[in-house]
Amino acid sequence: MTTLAIIGSGLVGRSLIYTLAKEQKKFEKITIFSSDKITTPCSLNSTAISALRGITKGHSSLGDNLVEGFGIFSTHVSESSPYGVEKIFQYNGATQKLDQFKLRYPDGEISHTFVKEPIYLSQEVAYMIDPKTYLHWLLETSKQMAPFSLEEIDDMVTEVQEGEEVVLKTLNGRNLHFDKVIFTSGSYNRYWKDLYPDSKLKSSKPSQGSYLEFNLPLWERESFSLTIDGDNIIWNNPFKRLYIGSTTNDSIHHLPPLSELKEIYMRLNSLVDFELPKFHEGELKVGLREKAQKREPYLLNRGNLIFFGGLYKNAFTLTMKMATDLSRQYL
Numbered sequence: 001m002t003t004l005a006i007i008g009s010g011l012v013g014r015s016l017i018y019t020l021a022k023e024q025k026k027f028e029k030i031t032i033f034s035s036d037k038i039t040t041p042c043s044l045n046s047t048a049i050s051a052l053r054g055i056t057k058g059h060s061s062l063g064d065n066l067v068e069g070f071g072i073f074s075t076h077v078s079e080s081s082p083y084g085v086e087k088i089f090q091y092n093g094a095t096q097k098l099d100q101f102k103l104r105y106p107d108g109e110i111s112h113t114f115v116k117e118p119i120y121l122s123q124e125v126a127y128m129i130d131p132k133t134y135l136h137w138l139l140e141t142s143k144q145m146a147p148f149s150l151e152e153i154d155d156m157v158t159e160v161q162e163g164e165e166v167v168l169k170t171l172n173g174r175n176l177h178f179d180k181v182i183f184t185s186g187s188y189n190r191y192w193k194d195l196y197p198d199s200k201l202k203s204s205k206p207s208q209g210s211y212l213e214f215n216l217p218l219w220e221r222e223s224f225s226l227t228i229d230g231d232n233i234i235w236n237n238p239f240k241r242l243y244i245g246s247t248t249n250d251s252i253h254h255l256p257p258l259s260e261l262k263e264i265y266m267r268l269n270s271l272v273d274f275e276l277p278k279f280h281e282g283e284l285k286v287g288l289r290e291k292a293q294k295r296e297p298y299l300l301n302r303g304n305l306i307f308f309g310g311l312y313k314n315a316f317t318l319t320m321k322m323a324t325d326l327s328r329q330y331l
């Protein structure tokens, strides 16, 4: 029987393990590596909303995958009731470029919901995820279902040697042998681009996202996600957290763009009909997501190595579909 190593214990690595456990794949052992203190997981610094935002099938392969991924995740939620996932409404509004906006969201109407002055607003079903709770659920549920043993190692993989078996060397001096290795290291996947130089890994880049997070234990209203002119405000009622952001910059570090976040806060503050907490009470959160070619996710199979990444749009719903594709095509 085969031994498998998965490098990365974020959303993608854990969704893959969950899929393999659910499909009852007969591995001898799966070892999952993480080194979260050094390679901070994007998954835990994510606003984690998934909505189709006007995307329909038949226009691009990414669009088709997003729609299919959303459907697969909806089934996953209704069949397995994962912890940390709530079905909510995503509201999309605009005060500018209305003609363009109405083409994308034809079902909207002029509405007073959330705002001081009426705006054109459309609403759709979405999923709100608390990443920490959902990631914990994925791993714990996998342990209960898996026909293989599952080992977690908190150590950074620093070297890969290919042969009949793959040898992984780590920062803390481990030297371990596996039949197959899958890279689910998010924006850190690019570190391994020399192992597969002709692939999409070559052009993959980290892309910074940031937002403000407020803990508001006394707030009482239904969860919602509201986007106006591209600015987001999200209320997660079960976890009593409000998020304001998010920004996207082609930056490779974790320092937040303070003035940009302040501008988003001020714009939203002038529009919404409820009182926002003070800007300085928010915690600044930053994550590095992986932006691959055309923002499309990839599955690359080469010998004993598989690379799985590039989750950029709707990562939380698309990942489950991609993990199923990987499992059926390559394992």
Ligand SMILES: Cc1cc2nc3c(=O)[nH]c(=O)nc-3n(C[C@H](O)[C@H](O)[C@H](O)COP(=O)(O)OP(=O)(O)OC[C@H]3O[C@@H](n4cnc5c(N)ncnc54)[C@H](O)[C@@H]3O)c2cc1C
Binding pocket: 007, 008, 009, 010, 011, 012, 013, 033, 034, 035, 036, 037, 039, 040, 041, 042, 043, 044, 045, 046, 047, 048, 049, 050, 155, 156, 157, 158, 184, 185, 186, 187, 188, 189, 208, 209, 210, 211, 246, 247, 285, 286, 287, 288, 289, 290, 309, 311, 312, 313, 314, 315, 316, 317
């Ligand atoms: C601000 C922000 C907002 C976002 N909002 C949304 C949203 O609303 N909806 C949505 O669907 N997506 C959103 N995303 C994107 C989504 O969060 C990411 O695409 C997703 O979390 C990526 O998951 P991952 O598992 O690929 O990577 P990560 O979560 O980064 O996990 C990588 C893992 O690999 C490990 N690792 C890396 N290198 C090594 C190594 N050499 N050895 C051992 N371990 C290693 C790390 O320790 C970590 O465990 C957002 C992202 C950001 C930054």
